[in-house]
Structure formats: C-alpha cells, structure tokens
Amino acid sequence: MRRVPLFDLSPIHDDLHDQFLDACNAIIRSGNFILGHTVEAFERSMAQSLGCKFTLGVSSGSDALLLALMALDVQKGDEILCPSFTFFATASCVARLGATPVWVDVCAEDFGIDVEDAERKVSSKTKAIISVHLFGQCCDCQAVQSFAQKHKLWIVEDVAQAQGAQYNQRQAGSWGTIGAFSFFPTKNLGGFGDGGLVATNDVDLAEKARCLRVHGATRKYEHTYLGGNFRMDSLQAALLNVKLPHVNDYIRQRRRNAQFYQQQLGSLEHFITLPKELPHRYHTWNQYTIRVHQGQRNALQSFLEEHGVESAVYYPKTLDLQACMQNVSTDKGIATHVAHTLANEVLSLPIFPGLTLEQLEYTCVTMRKFFTQQ
Ligand SMILES: Cc1ncc(COP(=O)(O)O)c(C=O)c1O
Structure with a gap:
C-alpha cells in the first residue's frame, strides 16, 4: 500500500x-x-x-x-x-x-x-x-x-x-x-x-x-x-x-498541486465541492479543503486512511460551540449556519510542496474509488 x-x-x-x-x-x-x-x-x-x-x-x-x-x-x-x-x-x-x-x-466559496x-x-x-x-x-x-x-x-x-x-x-x-x-x-x-x-x-x-x-x-x-x-x-x-x-517557490508548488486536483477530481463534483481560486485573488493553497456532501465526509476520510492517504478536518467544531466560549461571546441571536454546515463537510487533502505526482495520482484514484463503489 x-x-x-x-x-x-x-x-x-x-x-x-x-x-x-x-x-x-x-x-x-x-x-x-x-x-x-x-x-x-x-x-x-x-x-x-x-x-x-x-x-x-x-x-x-x-x-x-x-x-x-x-x-x-x-x-x-x-x-x-x-x-x-x-x-x-x-x-x-x-x-x-x-x-x-x-x-x-462565513462565505462557503472562500471560507x-x-x-x-x-x-x-x-x-x-x-x-x-x-x-x-x-x-x-x-x-x-x-x-x-x-x-x-x-x-x-x-x-x-x-x-x-x-x-x-x-x-x-x-x-x-x-x-x-x-x-x-x-x-x-x-x-x-x-x-x-x-x-x-x-x-x-x-x-x-x-x-x-x-x-x-x-x-x-x-x-x-x-x-x-x-x-x-x-x-x-x-x-x-x-x-x-x-x-x-524560497517561499514563493513553495507556494507555486502548492498551486500546481491544487491544479492537479482540480483537473483530476472535477468528475466528482456531484459528490464533493472543490475549493476555487476566486477572481482578483492569488491563492496560496495552505490547505486543499473540499466539501463532502450527503454526510459522507467521515466515511471518505476513513476510506482514505485505510488506503494510506492522510487527510484532516479543519475544523470539526465551530468556535461559537466551544465550551470556553459560552459565557464570553455572542452570535446576537443569529446563528452562523454556513459555518456549522462547513464543520460537517470539510476535508483537507495533502497539498504540501514536494508532494510527488505519484502521491497526487494515488490520492485522486483512491478518492474516485470511494465514490464509484457507492
Ligand atoms: C487561522 C489561524 N490563526 C492563528 C493561528 C495561530 O498561530 P500559531 O499556531 O503560530 O500560534 C493559526 C495556527 O494554526 C491559524 O491557523
């Protein structure tokens, strides 16, 4: 593996x-x-x-x-x-x-x-x-x-x-x-x-x-x-x-990796939302964070893990729900619904500079395998 x-x-x-x-x-x-x-x-x-x-x-x-x-x-x-x-x-x-x-x-498009x-x-x-x-x-x-x-x-x-x-x-x-x-x-x-x-x-x-x-x-x-x-x-x-x-070179490598995911995972857009670089912006891709629909996020993460691909959830719980924030903060009675949805859907995939083409390909193949076996 x-x-x-x-x-x-x-x-x-x-x-x-x-x-x-x-x-x-x-x-x-x-x-x-x-x-x-x-x-x-x-x-x-x-x-x-x-x-x-x-x-x-x-x-x-x-x-x-x-x-x-x-x-x-x-x-x-x-x-x-x-x-x-x-x-x-x-x-x-x-x-x-x-x-x-x-x-x-937060805005779902750019977080x-x-x-x-x-x-x-x-x-x-x-x-x-x-x-x-x-x-x-x-x-x-x-x-x-x-x-x-x-x-x-x-x-x-x-x-x-x-x-x-x-x-x-x-x-x-x-x-x-x-x-x-x-x-x-x-x-x-x-x-x-x-x-x-x-x-x-x-x-x-x-x-x-x-x-x-x-x-x-x-x-x-x-x-x-x-x-x-x-x-x-x-x-x-x-x-x-x-x-x-060297930091600009590291960022260029991150951008290349993001482009690869963009091309290779496009066919899964029915199941997941890919992150996008919005107009007027230069994205540095510190994280490549997809949104996984239909409550499949945790199952996908486990499947990736079983196949040797690490991923992470940034962040599983919004700050308004943290215990230490209950008496010191407020949402003024208007809940942050998009934030709550994102906490249930986000999954960050490997994107670090130095990630090899083989590792990128394997990650994409494993992702596709998960969704095609559904
Ligand atoms: C959005 C954000 N703010 C603040 C921090 C805090 O930075 P540090 O870990 O250097 O204290 C982090 C680090 O993870 C972060 O991601």
Missing part, C-alpha cells in the same frame, strides 16, 4: 540542510539568542515582501494576534466581529482581553468572513473586525475594507494560513490596520517551532506593539504598558531567513 502523508517537510528541508546548520552555528557562536540583528534582518525582509512599513517578529501567530489587539487597546466592553469557522486562536485572543467575540458567518452577516451584528460597541484568510486564500478584502470604513472599525487580518496570498495584487496582511502571521511549521513559511509576526503601516501602532512585545517597556525597567514576553528567538529568525527566499 502506498502512503501519502498530509504533510511532510523533508522534500523542501533536505536541500537546505547545510544552510540551516550554518545559520544555527552562527547564532550559537554569537551568543545572542533573543531578538537582535538576526530578527531585525528577518523583519526587514518580511516588510519588503509584504509592502508594509513595520514588521515585528514575535513568539507565535497566537501571540501576534493578541499583541495586535493589545496594541489597539481592545478591552472589556469592546465587541470584535470574528468568524466562527476558523482556528481557535483567532477568537481566543479577543476573549483573553475580556472583550466579546461576536460570531459572524472568509461574510460581511452581510457582519452588517447585522455590528453595534456601537464594535471596535474591530478580524478578517481571516483561511486555507491560504484572501477573504473579500475589498468588502471588509468598505464595511470597516463605513463603521469606522479597525481591521485585524489573521494571515496565519495565507502568507503570500494576494487580493487585487496586494499582499494579505497589508490590507488591514494590522496583520498577524504565523510560522507554525505547516504554514506557507514554516519555522522550526513557534514563531509569528505583526505587520502594520501605522507608526504609532508599531511602536506600541514594539513596547508590548518586551513587557510594555519603553526603556529598560520602565513599564509604560502591561505587556508580555512576545519576543522572537534569534535561532528562529536565522532559520526563517534561510527559507524566506
């Missing part, structure tokens, strides 16, 4: 192995392990690639989101519009600050926040909207921007899954007031452990975030804000500096 992993870093890491070791050796010899010029060099490269004025390397994507909201002074009494179909960290950062996540539905539903849930307490670019494609950035301008809201972009994605040829993370990135190993630019970044064009926000990253200190032992330890390690930055020049 063949085996197709959901994710494997060895095809892209093997080529860079010696450079990784050189980068680590340089940091070990330098004796500087936190922030410093290696992190600054990474921040400069990221700022350039994003077209953003200010970037700050931080400890994780979750911390990037928390730091972004702290820099915006989000606090108890504030409402933040947030999709209910996303990774937990998108909304937990809101609740951790004592503010209220207000659940907004992004549904501005029409946001329109029903915005109030005088709303301070910001969190736009998540889920699975590697931008949400409708134009619609989010018009909505935010109309209601005078900040936009916090959750770019954890979509580094390199574009909307109208503008980079994800450069549309909002502030963007949060993750370098969790499976992301488009995967690090070696946890890491993240915030990006903004607002000088005051950048300066405040810079202080908050080091316990809110404006000078050593002068704590102006109640910050935290959100610092990026130099080793992390050194290794990311090696990978960053």
Whole structure:
C-alpha cells in the first residue's frame, strides 16, 4: 500500500540542510539568542515582501494576534466581529482581553468572513473586525475594507494560513490596520517551532506593539504598558531567513498541486465541492479543503486512511460551540449556519510542496474509488 502523508517537510528541508546548520552555528557562536540583528534582518525582509512599513517578529501567530489587539487597546466592553469557522486562536485572543467575540458567518466559496452577516451584528460597541484568510486564500478584502470604513472599525487580518496570498495584487496582511502571521511549521513559511509576526503601516501602532512585545517597556525597567514576553528567538529568525527566499517557490508548488486536483477530481463534483481560486485573488493553497456532501465526509476520510492517504478536518467544531466560549461571546441571536454546515463537510487533502505526482495520482484514484463503489 502506498502512503501519502498530509504533510511532510523533508522534500523542501533536505536541500537546505547545510544552510540551516550554518545559520544555527552562527547564532550559537554569537551568543545572542533573543531578538537582535538576526530578527531585525528577518523583519526587514518580511516588510519588503509584504509592502508594509513595520514588521515585528514575535513568539507565535497566537501571540501576534493578541499583541495586535493589545496594541489597539481592545478591552472589556469592546465587541470584535470574528468568524466562527476558523482556528481557535483567532477568537481566543479577543476573549483573553475580556472583550466579546461576536460570531459572524462565513462565505462557503472562500471560507472568509461574510460581511452581510457582519452588517447585522455590528453595534456601537464594535471596535474591530478580524478578517481571516483561511486555507491560504484572501477573504473579500475589498468588502471588509468598505464595511470597516463605513463603521469606522479597525481591521485585524489573521494571515496565519495565507502568507503570500494576494487580493487585487496586494499582499494579505497589508490590507488591514494590522496583520498577524504565523510560522507554525505547516504554514506557507514554516519555522522550526513557534514563531509569528505583526505587520502594520501605522507608526504609532508599531511602536506600541514594539513596547508590548518586551513587557510594555519603553526603556529598560520602565513599564509604560502591561505587556508580555512576545519576543522572537534569534535561532528562529536565522532559520526563517534561510527559507524566506524560497517561499514563493513553495507556494507555486502548492498551486500546481491544487491544479492537479482540480483537473483530476472535477468528475466528482456531484459528490464533493472543490475549493476555487476566486477572481482578483492569488491563492496560496495552505490547505486543499473540499466539501463532502450527503454526510459522507467521515466515511471518505476513513476510506482514505485505510488506503494510506492522510487527510484532516479543519475544523470539526465551530468556535461559537466551544465550551470556553459560552459565557464570553455572542452570535446576537443569529446563528452562523454556513459555518456549522462547513464543520460537517470539510476535508483537507495533502497539498504540501514536494508532494510527488505519484502521491497526487494515488490520492485522486483512491478518492474516485470511494465514490464509484457507492
Ligand atoms: C487561522 C489561524 N490563526 C492563528 C493561528 C495561530 O498561530 P500559531 O499556531 O503560530 O500560534 C493559526 C495556527 O494554526 C491559524 O491557523
């Protein structure tokens, strides 16, 4: 039996192995392990690639989101519009600050926040909207921007899954007031452990975030804000500096894999909905997430597993239904129906860079076998 992993870093890491070791050796010899010029060099490269004025390397994507909201002074009494179909960290950062996540539905086509539903849930307490670019494609950035301008809201972009994605040829993370990135190993630019970044064009926000990253200190032992330890390690930055020049190539490989699925699985459109790259967008395919109809998702996943093909459900339970969110969030009496449907239907297939043609073909053959034996 063949085996197709959901994710494997060895095809892209093997080529860079010696450079990784050189980068680590340089940091070990330098004796500087936190922030410093290696992190600054990474921040400069990221700022350039994003077209953003200010970037700050931080400890994780979750911390990037928390730091972004702290820099915006989000606090108890504030409402933040947030999709209910996303990774937990998108909304937990809101609740951790004592503010209220207000659940907004998502669009089935791009999994992004549904501005029409946001329109029903915005109030005088709303301070910001969190736009998540889920699975590697931008949400409708134009619609989010018009909505935010109309209601005078900040936009916090959750770019954890979509580094390199574009909307109208503008980079994800450069549309909002502030963007949060993750370098969790499976992301488009995967690090070696946890890491993240915030990006903004607002000088005051950048300066405040810079202080908050080091316990809110404006000078050593002068704590102006109640910050935290959100610092990026130099080793992390050194290794990311090696990978960053290759990220566009990794994305091109993901795009080729998506195109293959598109061609090979088209005949199954009666049973499944394939994800699409929508007009004006450049999809980075961090995940290739299909929707499986007629309650067949779990059976398909088991069949794939029995045949050696790994897959995953991102996400089986929406955030409005999570136990810890029951007393701290609201959907304002309007359930997020599309999000709930997606949680029952989605299945992500292997798409990582370095996936071989043979593995792709085998995955498609196994998919077709499942549906033709019905
Ligand atoms: C949409 C989204 N937001 C936030 C995060 C949090 O990033 P991290 O794991 O680096 O803390 C993730 C990571 O999985 C994510 O997918």
